[in-house]
Amino acid sequence: MDWTEQYRPLHLPDIVGNGAAIRRIVDWAREWTRSSKPLILYGKPGTGKTSAAHALARDMQWETIELNASDQRTKGAIERIAGTSSMTASLSGAQRKLIILDEADNLHGTSDRGGAKAIGDLIRGSLHPIILIANDLFAIPKDLKKRCEPIQFKALPARSIVPRLRHICRSEGLGCNEEALSSIAESASGDMRAAVNMLYAAAIGSPSLDTRGIATSGKDGRATIFDLVARLFRAPSDADLLRLSYEVADTPDTIIQWIGENTRYISSPAERNDAYRSISRADEFIGYTLRRQYYTLWRYATALMLVGTARAAQGSQLTGRIAPPGRWRAMAGMKRQKAIRTTVLNKFSRRLRMPQQTLRDDFLTPIALMINARAPAFAREFDLDADELNFFLHDRERSVKITREAAELPDLPETQKSSPPPPEPETTPPKKTADSQSTLFDGF
Structure with a gap:
């Protein structure tokens, strides 16, 4: 079993570090009313944000409703899963439900279309407390952020991580020395989840743990x-x-x-x-x-x-995703196009029994004209995919449609597949009949 789940803290007193943040969460839960703002728990991964939210619900005897980035967070999905629950009472007799929206800083893309607005509507109409969880506070939409109360979870100091690692070692019957535990805690860069995973990796197949065993289990804590x-x-x-x-x-x-x-x-x-x-x-x-x-x-x-x-x-906010250099994308596109061209030339060269250079220099344009006129036939005959067909047609939508239709048709038997006709045998010109008039060369 995954140690991060097996040893996840179940109650708030079990949470390591961030005592001030935990106290604020408890005060918020005890004093919660419908006019209370939702919480945003933000900070680096592995600092206990999600564990604290679930532990709070357990300690308060609340039901939990969780929606994270692995779910479809469209407007309809949020209203269906969280919206309905936020307007209804608990069937189990619990006083309240805690609605947890994990990875709230990843509301982008088509899969999350309308999600931010739906969360805003959920906040306004909910009968139950809501907690949003994020790594990056600045990535949460402004309109959503101003309706919530942010609470920061700071990176855990190594001295706070070591006792939890020691507890896991004892529970697993794993022998380890303090130097090894300190090394893992330092390498984790304040991430408890990473520290536990590093401990697990170092402990595989060994009854004890020392500094040599963690040499290859470290976490790369560098920024990207x-x-x-x-x-x-x-x-x-x-x-x-x-x-x-x-x-x-x-x-x-x-x-x-x-x-x-x-x-x-x-x-x-x-x-x-x-x-x-x-x-x-x-x-x-x-x-x-x-x-x-x-x-x-x-x-x-x-x-x-x-x-x-x-x-x-001057503090301008990002309004989209961070993009890699456009020059890199152009170079990648050129490299891909070159690879497609090489594949196309190889297919036609083998089938037509023609050198690639001759095909490229003299026949590529005529072939493109013929394919444009009879694209479905050529796509089947030469087994062209959408990229290869688009190399000739320069129409991506048409290429995809043609190759999809060609794939749905039954394969032609080998006897019906066309092949280049064999070359005609060379013919010798007929011998000329002798003229009736004699010449000087007669007799030779």
């Missing part, structure tokens, strides 16, 4: 490029921003492309212009670095692109 770009738009201090950049594995010549791509979220043209000016200046330092191999200049490039862009953004 997504963390860095998102922080730019939250008005961070210069020192915090630079400190975060040191945790990112990407080099400045990669980071600058991510920043340049997402600078479009700065709404003011003047401020966006200031950001691009900082990025341009940073790009000059990167150029100097690569030409002279003097990598000390990278620190100046990093400072210019990060601090300059952050000050230009």
Whole structure:
């Protein structure tokens, strides 16, 4: 069984750390009325947010209704699952129900269409308390956030994680020393769930645990490029921003492309212009670095692109997903198109018994014209998928439709499949009959 579930705290006193946050949750639950704001429990993963919500319901003897990112969080789904329950009394005799909306910072995309508005309607009309759970408070829609009371769950110190790991070791009959437990707690970076998973990984197949056993079970606690770009738009201090950049594995010549791509979220043209000016200046330092191999200049490039862009953004909020550099997407598209072309040439070359170079140089255009006129027949004859057919038609919708229809038809027997006709035997010109008039060559 998963140790994170097996040893999940069942009651609020069992929650490790964040005592102030737990007390605020208890006070909110005891004093809750219909006019009370819902709670937003936010903080890094593994700090006890979801466990605290379920433990609260258990201690208060409330039923729980949970909706998370694995569920369809459309407007209709939220109204059907949580909305109906919020307006009805409990059948089990419990005084109240606790509605838990996990991963509330992931309300985006078509699968969550209308979800934020439905949650807002749910808050206004609910007869029961509501708790939203999120990793990133800033990713929750503003209209939703202002209707709730945020409570932060901070990363757990290593000294708070060690006792829980020690308890698990004793319960599992696992021998371990304090140095090993401290090493796991430090590597977990404040994430209790990660610490328990690391302990489980290190304990597999061993009756005891020491520092050698955890060498390969550590957690990579470094920040990602997504963390860095998102922080730019939250008005961070210069020192915090630079400190975060040191945790990112990407080099400045990669980071600058991510920043340049997402600078479009700065709404003011003047401020966006200031950001691009900082990025341009940073790009000059990167150029100097690569030409002279003097990598000390990278620190100046990093400072210019990060601090300059952050000050230009002035706390602008992200209005969409962080996107990778457009140049990368274009290069990936070109690479994919090249692979499709290679596959197409290989298919036609084998079938027509023709060298690929000859096919590419002399016959590709005529073949494209013939396929455009008889696309279904060619799709079946040469077993073309939608991408390969679209290589000739340049009409994605038509290509998909044709290949789908071709796939639904029964396969042709081998005897009915056409094949290139065999070459005609060479014929020798007929011998000329001798003229009646004699020539000088007669007799030779």
